[in-house]
Amino acid sequence: xxxxxxVKIKTDDKELSSAIGIIxxxxxxSASVAWIGDSAKLGLKTAWWFENELEVVDNLPRIISNNxxxxxxxxxxxxxxxxxxx
Numbered sequence: 879x880x881x882x883x884x885v886k887i888k889t890d891d892k893e894l895s896s897a898i899g900i901i902x903x904x905x906x907x908s909a910s911v912a913w914i915g916d917s918a919k920l921g922l923k924t925a926w927w928f929e930n931e932l933e934v935v936d937n938l939p940r941i942i943s944n945n946x947x948x949x950x951x952x953x954x955x956x957x958x959x960x961x962x963x964x
Contacts, residue, residue, distance in 0.1 A: 879909050879929055882938040887922075888931055897922060900938065937961050 879885070883901045887894050897917035903910040908926035912918075943957030 879904050879932065879934060880937070884935040884938065885909075885911060885927075885932040886935055888933050894920065894922075898935065934963060937963055 879901055881901050881904060885899050885901060887897055889895050897913060897920055898915070899911035899913040899917060899922075901909045902912050903925075908928050909932065910925035911922075911927055911932070912924065913920070913922055940957045940961035940963065943961060944954045947953035947957060
C-alpha cells in the first residue's frame, strides 16, 4: 500500500465491499483513507486501516500515466513499470 492507491475493504458485507477510497497517508503497517463519493456516506473510519483490511484496486499515477502515454508501441507499459498496482 502506498499513497494514491485506490482501495476497497476486504469484507463479505456487500455494501461495505463496494466502498472505494484513496490512500492519503501510510506507514509500514497501516493507512489513512479518503472515501470517495457515496462511500463517504457510510461512516467509515478514515484512519488507521491495517494492510490486511484493504485490497489495492489500482493506483492513480499509473492510471494517469497509462492514459497520457502515446497509443502506439509499448509506451503504456511504462506506467505499469514505474507505478505497479501492488
